[in-house]
Amino acid sequence: MDLVSFLGYLIFYGAIVTYIVLGFIVAFEAMLALNGVPGAIEWIRMHHSPRTFWRMLLLFLPILHLLYLLFEVIPNLFGEPRSPFDLERIYSNVFGKDRG
Numbered sequence: 001m002d003l004v005s006f007l008g009y010l011i012f013y014g015a016i017v018t019y020i021v022l023g024f025i026v027a028f029e030a031m032l033a034l035n036g037v038p039g040a041i042e043w044i045r046m047h048h049s050p051r052t053f054w055r056m057l058l059l060f061l062p063i064l065h066l067l068y069l070l071f072e073v074i075p076n077l078f079g080e081p082r083s084p085f086d087l088e089r090i091y092s093n094v095f096g097k098d099r100g
Contacts, residue, residue, distance in 0.1 A: 023063035026056045031067050033094050034083050041094050050095050057087055 032040030044053060057064065068085050076082040 019060075020063070023060040024067070026060045027064040027067040030057060030064055030090050031071055034085075034090050036093055044094050050091070053094065054091060057090065061087075 029040055029044055033044060048056070065085075072082045072085070
């Protein structure tokens with residue numbers, strides 16, 4: 001393996017791992033905001049602008065759906081109440097207004 005292909009693999013797999021790690025961080029923030037946790041809402045307001053937070057919600061939507069399945073849908077099968085999944089609701093819980 002030469003240096004060019006090594007750097008190509010490093011960049012490719014580094015981008016995938018970065019997407020997964022950042023996606024889980026944003027998805028956990030969003031799940032906590034969906035359930036109205038005040039500490040998470042304040043943290044999001046402190047670290048993200050409304051426009052940036054909306055873009056990150058859209059960018060990491062597949063990971064957000066995965067965490068919603070794990071933390072809301074599966075526990076609902078065992079009798080826990082479930083919050084409906086809605087990006088507008090997450091956004092309005094954090095910034096107190098509808099997007100747009």
